[in-house]
Amino acid sequence: MSEYTAPRQDGGRIQFRGEVMTQSAVNERVLNADLGQYEGKEVRLRGFVYTRRDLGGVQFLVLRDRSGIAQVVLSGAHLPLPESSVEVVGKVVRQAKAPGGFEVQAADLHILSAATEPPPVELPKVEWNANPETLLDYRYVTIRGLKDRAALKVQAVLVNAFREALLAQDFTEIFTPKIVSAGAEGGANLFEIDYFGRRAYLAQSPQLYKQIMVGVFERVFEVAPVYRAEEHATSRHLNEYLSLDVELGFVQSEDDVMDVEEQVLQHIVARLGEQCSGELAAFGAALPAFSGRIPRIPLMEARRIVTERYGHQIGGKDLDPEAERLFSQFVKDEFGSDFVFVTKYPRTARPFYAYFEEDGLTRSFDLLFRGIEITSGGQRIHDLDMLRRSLRERGMSEEGFEGYLEVFKHGMPPHGGFAIGAERLTARILGIANVRFARAFPRDRHRLTP
Amino acid sequence: MSEYTAPRQDGGRIQFRGEVMTQSAVNERVLNADLGQYEGKEVRLRGFVYTRRDLGGVQFLVLRDRSGIAQVVLSGAHLPLPESSVEVVGKVVRQAKAPGGFEVQAADLHILSAATEPPPVELPKVEWNANPETLLDYRYVTIRGLKDRAALKVQAVLVNAFREALLAQDFTEIFTPKIVSAGAEGGANLFEIDYFGRRAYLAQSPQLYKQIMVGVFERVFEVAPVYRAEEHATSRHLNEYLSLDVELGFVQSEDDVMDVEEQVLQHIVARLGEQCSGELAAFGAALPAFSGRIPRIPLMEARRIVTERYGHQIGGKDLDPEAERLFSQFVKDEFGSDFVFVTKYPRTARPFYAYFEEDGLTRSFDLLFRGIEITSGGQRIHDLDMLRRSLRERGMSEEGFEGYLEVFKHGMPPHGGFAIGAERLTARILGIANVRFARAFPRDRHRLTP
Structure with a gap:
């Protein structure tokens, strides 16, 4: 019956855009980062033209692939515009000045x-002349x-580490709806959708759904987009x-909730150390x-410390951005930690579902990281009567x-639970x-x- | 400086809903699935009342936790309504008739x-009397x-296996916008959003964005919701x-694209075998x-086989649902496979971005699994002129x-690439x-x- 399976080998011929190339003995593509393993050998590289320089008879090309960049030296080649996709077959030669210590010498590409046109900015020079x-x-x-x-690579590694840490602790991944009939925290800042003629909204948070899923799997996590129709552009x-x-x-x-977040963050930091040293170095980030x-x-x-130590007066019930910055500095100096949990927020500073004590404080926390809040979390009210009382005492209707x-x-x-904003953490x-x-x-x- | 860290031990007292319980020597909670490791010992269980039966002086309780169910025998206890969350401390005893071969004998809970009210249906009996x-x-x-x-557990395991297989092959995870300015395949079946007074849509697919990201990471994947405003309710x-x-x-x-999907599916099947035997058994699924x-x-x-073997006439250019079913049956009988790639669809049956040959066929495929399509995929057009020609020959404007x-x-x-519908695969x-x-x-x- 094998006549039905498509032929896997097509005679060693690859067709791209009408041009037929014969595969040489060098069949497998090699990644730029692996050049050092092929010194003196012929390799096939594929990637994008990152930079190009033509010195008459000799052309220099920096080729970018998913693993990094490599220098290619050509003779008599016509170099296409930056960002063109190319293939090069050439010999790997030790070259101290080249990225990674090796270059590829090739006849042509x-x-x-x-x-069909160059990028609107020179990609390798973005930081020198960038208009955001x-x-x-x-x-x-x-x-x-x-x-x-x-x-973006750091973010991908960070998200995967988040999941790894939770799966190792018997958490189950959930997938909850982003089209919802009402907001989790009232009606503000919701994007409205036309749902077959009915009014619906984009979810601001999976708050209620992840609470429901505690009844199913006890320990759950979700990685998904959320939406805030906030007017401000900061x-x-x-x-x-x-x-x-x-x-x-x-x-x-x-x-218990902070314990879990602590373990998650520890694993994220460990994975970044293992998998992203190059990416961190590109930003000069520790x-x-x-x-x-x-x-x-x-x-x-925290408020007392900021006021007494730094003379910064805080209005409101929470920490303002400057107070967050100062307090993070204090924690870094005193504890050597870039992270700090700020705990026991008053009820007025938290949503109606926050578990509260009779002293007016809640079993809640924020996590500050290098001066910015990246997490809110805490224990939730699980008792129906207490939940009704919370709404009532805030003057909110059950409607x-x-x-x-x-x-x-x-x-x-x-x-209880928490949420981390992935982009804020990455940026920070x-x-x-x-x-x-x-x-x-x-x-x-x-x-x-776009 | 340790005065700032919250006390971790609170004197062994836990407070729930005003009731103070003293922690006994049995401190750690044990999961139902692990009872066999504690024969003759005292354990603390937590979970939900799945079923309850009161025989006068003796009460039987089936307790459900994230690991499974356990039988608990009590004397003189008042059993709360089903789905109440409870804690039980008792002794593990071998009991052949109990789930898992052990039960817990306790005084009280x-x-x-x-x-505050029973579930609207008896959860353990849902399949006997369920109105969907x-x-x-x-x-x-x-x-x-x-x-x-x-x-839902099977789906979580399946999704994680999908990611594992791709990460092992140097793919990078991406997170692309679900709020978009236009549909990827034209304007049909889009949910409309009010985006600060402008018209926007929910993404039907990350098609363009994942193509863009090939230019960044070469090999990418995404796990995210997509939206189809299709009127039909099937x-x-x-x-x-x-x-x-x-x-x-x-x-x-x-x-090359089918090779990747093949490896991904193989890993998914392997992981389900390792991690979901109980879940598969609950459905009697192989x-x-x-x-x-x-x-x-x-x-x-495929069309010829369905017609010649089964006498089924197919209209249109594709396979109809009955043809998909028959053809899957053919493949199962002849190749012993629940999966089959149907390849080389005509241009008219594929979107404008499908890579086409001069014979009018595209480098595309569907994946059928047990009689239903769970994937569309293929090579895409990467050349700007060819893409413009594709639009033109379809009578589509570049607007x-x-x-x-x-x-x-x-x-x-x-x-090229593909997409798998997670719910369809899970259901199938x-x-x-x-x-x-x-x-x-x-x-x-x-x-x-909800």
Whole structure:
């Protein structure tokens, strides 16, 4: 019956854009990062023209592939526009000045796909002359630059480490709806959808759904986009971002939740150290300092410290951005930690579902990382009567929350959780000032493309 | 400085709902599935009341936790409503008739969170008397049933195996926008969003974005929801579903793409065998049959076989659902495979970006699994002129595709990819007739809650 299976070998001939190339003895493609293993041998490279220089009879090409860059020296070749996809077959020679210490000497190159115009900015020089809006307008090609892509690689590694740490602790991954009938925290800042003529919204958070799923799997996580229709356009907000959500049942207090987040962050830092040293170096970024345990300090204490030590007066109930920065500095100096949990927020500073004590404080926390909040979390109310009381005491009506309340008729165990904003964490790790550059295709107040 | 870290031990006292329990020597909670390791010892269990029976002086309780169920025998206890969260401390005794071969004998139980009403259906008996619409209306509690949750567990394992297989082959995970300015395949079936007064849409697929990302990382994947505003309400369609997307560059043909999908599916089947034997058993489902390679059979050949062997006449250019079923049967009988690639679809049956040959066929494929299509894929057009020709020959205008075309000015390498619908694959593995039950909270034409 094998006549039905398609032939796997096609006689060693590859056809690209009408041009037929005969495969030589050098069949397998080699990645740029592996050149050192092939000194003196002939290799086949594929990738993109990152930079090119023609010195008359000799041409220099920096080829970029998924593993990194390599220098190629050619003679008599016609070099295509930057970002063209090419294939080169040549000999690997030791060359101290070349990236990685080796270069490839080749006669010619095959164009796999020619760029028809150069990129709007010189990708290798982006940091010297970058206009952020231009970079975002042409993001579909500017993200090819080594530094921009490094940020996205760090994010991919970080997200995978998040999942690894939770799977190892018996958490189950969930996939909850992003089209919802109501907001989790009231009606503000929701994007509206036309759902077959009915009004629906984009989910601001998987809050209720992850709570429900505690009743199913006890310990759950989700990695998915969330949406905030916030008008403000700051360097730390996105209208669509990736939320790393966790929720677990049978907790005794918010300390159990912080324990899990601590383990998750520790694993993320470890994985970044193992897999992203090059990416961190591209930003001149140090691995986050992680001093064993993350300090847990009550909000009132944090406010006192900021005022007494730094003379910074804070309005409101929370920490303002400057206070977050100062307090993080304090923690770094005193504990050697880039992370700090600020705990025990007053009820007025937290949503209605936060578990509260009679002293008016909640079993909640924020996580500050290098001066910016990247997580909110805490224990949730699991008791229906307490939940109703919380709404009542805030002057909120049960209207619109009927579906939410219904769930709590079915024996929800004590539970809590947290969420990490993936782009904020990435940006903060790498020292990226504008969080847009920690997302492949950011959406903001004014930006809907690319 | 340790005065700032919150106390980790609170004197062995746990407070739930005002009730203070003293922790005994039995400190750590034990999972139901691990009871056999504690024969003759005292253990602490936590979980949900799955079933309860009171025989006067003796009460029988089946306790459900994330690991499975356990039988608990009590005396003189008052059993709370089903789905209440409880804690039990008791002695593990061998009992042949109990699930797992052990039961726990306890004096009493602590209620952690009392259900205030019973679930609308008896969860352990759902399959005997289930009305699908009722089950979906009360999904927030019906998914706690062992069989419903097993489907979601299988999906979680399957999705993780998908990622594992790709990460092992140097793919990078990407996160692309779900709020888009235009549809990837024209304007049909798009959900519309009010984006700060502008019209935007929910992404039907990450098609263009994953192609762009080939220029960045060469080999990419994404796990994310996609949206189809299709009016029809069938048992195989969802309006929001989880798409497992893959795209890779520097391919020679669609065979390279099928090679990757083959490896991914092989790993998924292996992981399900290792991690989900109980879940498969709950559905009486066999692991998908995977006979080494997946047969690759051209569409025209498949149509001929269905007509000649089974006398089934097919209209249109594709296979109809009955033809898909018959052809899958043929492949199972002849090759012992539950999977088959149907290849070389005519241009008219594929989107404009499918790479085509001069004979009018495309380098494309569908993957059928047990009689249903779970994947579309193929090589894409990477050349700008060919892409323009494709639009022109279809009578399509370049208007609305300017952003798409722009990307191909920058040397896109030959590339291709595929997408797997996670819920369809899950449903088909387990023999779930209605794909809604392979999603935690399905969205369809009429369903927006829970």
